[in-house]
Amino acid sequence: MTRKKLLILTQTLPALGGQGTAMRLGNMLEALARHFDITMICVSVDRPTHPEILAERWKQLCSRAIFFNVADEGEPLRQRQRNTLTRLMNPHPKLLSTWPVEHIMSRLSQFRSEHFDAVLVSRIRLMPLWRAMQAQLGVRADRRILDLDDIESRSQALQVNMLGVSHLGRMGYVLEWLEAKKLAREEARAFSEMEQVLLCSPEDKALLAQRFSERQIGVIPNTIRVPAQLPARQPRAPLQLLFVGTLNYPPNENAVKWLTEEIIPAIRKQVGPDNAVLTVIGRGPTEWMKQQAAAGAFVLHGDVPDVAPYYEACDAVLVPIRAGGGTRIKILEAFGYGRVVISTTLGAEGIAAGYGSELLIANSPDEFAEASGRLLQEPELAQRLIAHGRRRVMERYSMGACEEAVDAIFLPTMAGQAPTGLQEAQATPTS
Structure with missing residues (x-):
């Protein structure tokens, strides 16, 4: 035919x-x-x-x-x-x-x-x-x-x-x-x-x-395409935190600024000044981001050929998105690799995932800090989130x-x- x-x-x-x-x-x-x-x-x-x-x-x-x-x-x-x-x-x-x-x-x-x-x-x-x-x-x-x-x-x-x-x-x-x-x-x-x-x-x-x-x-x-699950990590200080996205997209640029100016300082106040490291990867980093990275605000890698090593090295993926639409494929990617996700409500919009089941929700710097602290204080929490997130992405995405x-x-x-x-x-x- x-x-x-x-x-x-x-x-x-x-x-x-x-x-x-x-x-x-x-x-x-x-x-x-x-x-x-x-x-x-x-x-x-x-x-x-x-x-x-x-x-x-x-x-x-x-x-x-x-x-x-x-x-x-x-x-x-x-x-x-x-x-x-x-x-x-x-x-x-x-x-x-x-x-x-x-x-x-x-x-x-x-x-x-x-x-x-x-x-x-x-x-x-x-x-x-x-x-x-x-x-x-x-x-x-x-x-x-x-x-x-x-x-x-x-x-x-x-x-x-x-x-x-x-x-x-x-x-x-x-x-x-x-x-x-x-x-x-x-x-x-x-x-x-x-x-x-x-x-x-x-x-x-x-x-x-x-x-x-x-x-x-x-x-x-x-x-x-659900990747092979990366080896499990036991969150410990210093927490390795990751942001992934197209960096010259305004909501992502705003997210990196929010991370730099408010969220990461709040997390360091919660877990200790030397106990949180932020890595940012993605296409199109702006000049502001390059300057901040050079000043030591975060580690910047820009467009990378393979994201797997960065997921493997992190304890949690942060999604502090306050604008935009659709669903964040990077959350699904983090679920697939077997990594904890901490996201705003808007960042997780459109994804069939629940607070405390597949991910943690945070809508303010203090809430991001509290969620990050829980990863260090509740060892079983990360394992539960990872297992449920991986299952969810296999079933639905x-x-x-x-x-x-x-x-x-x-x-x-x-x-x-x-x-x-x-x-x-x-x-x-x-x-």
């Missing part, structure tokens, strides 16, 4: 590890390749921090795979969006306004009048390109699916509240607040154009269902869970069936 043709449009290359969006796409791509002939078009408007190639793994999974970067062509548009008046007058969010559409369409002319059984647009930022492919190239798709992943408008609003006027300035605060409103309008437009919209958690689905039809929303959880959700959503859709209650139940399993 002829396999259906699926077009995936993305700005992020798939990956097995590292950045969360890339991991999500990589897992979904592998699950989809079991059933469909995939054409993947990856167009990036962001300047890469290092050369990026389309790895053989992804080429082999796709019948066609194209990657190109348009940072140079997009720079004039980026400059325009730095102008206050331009941003105030622009009805569209800056996130969707920096694509050099005409140049991109000229690069994609080979797809003129092509017909696909379905298209999967990865993240709302790609919607202008999908619209242009239809309008200018005559590309068609019988089924139209958007992977929203998380609710961009909500994430933006949380960032604005987190940073506030003191950080953004009065006009900056207004511009970023308007950005959230514009993103909400783009979400509404996308719901009118796409047959189904995907999210990464039932919690996000419940929030978005307050605005749009619940039957139009599907859930594919963020998942990981492994590749098997991704495949089940993808099949429940895409196979009925490709067969021309409307989403059913059974499909929704499979895509959002209960705990």
Whole structure:
């Protein structure tokens, strides 16, 4: 039987590890390749921090795979969006306004009048390109699916509240607040154009269902390839604490500042001034972070080829996130490696994990300090958290869970069936 043709449009290359969006796409791509002939078009408007190639793994999974970067062509548009008046007058969010559409369409002319059984647009930022492919190239798709992943408008609003006027300035605060409103309008437009919209958690689905039809929303959880469990550690002084994330992402940058200025001092007050060491790893460390690391505030390793040695060396992973959306893949990764997680309530949002069962929740510096102290005072606590966290990620957030959700959503859709209650139940399993 002829396999259906699926077009995936993305700005992020798939990956097995590292950045969360890339991991999500990589897992979904592998699950989809079991059933469909995939054409993947990856167009990036962001300047890469290092050369990026389309790895053989992804080429082999796709019948066609194209990657190109348009940072140079997009720079004039980026400059325009730095102008206050331009941003105030622009009805569209800056996130969707920096694509050099005409140049991109000229690069994609080979797809003129092509017909696909379905298209999967990865993240709302790609919607202008999908619209242009239809309008200018005559590309068609019988089924139209958007992977929203998380609710961009909500994430933006949380960032604005987190940073506030003191950080953004009065006009900056207004511009970023308007950005959230514009993103909400783009979400509404996308719901009118796409047959189904995907999210990464039932919690996000419940929030978005307050605005749009619940039957139009599907859930594919963020998942990981569960690694081999690392050797157990018995927490002892000095505590080795780890933060992992894309470091130039504002909520993560804010988290590192909160760690440096308030949380780690509170932990050291609790456990002793020399009994807590913070290590920070992740892509894109800012100049401020480099300066703080040079001054001895924490150990900084930036983008590392393998995160396993850093998980192996730590006693706990800290997730002091106060803005953003979706689910933190790094929490799932820490569960998989068998490490204790101490997170804010928002940081753990969307993950089926309970306080004192799979992780510890802390929403203030004093609570992070208390949780860290408990690891030294209650030897059995770490073992319980690790065992439950590992079991949870195996049950709910492994590749098997991704495949089940993808099949429940895409196979009925490709067969021309409307989403059913059974499909929704499979895509959002209960705990």
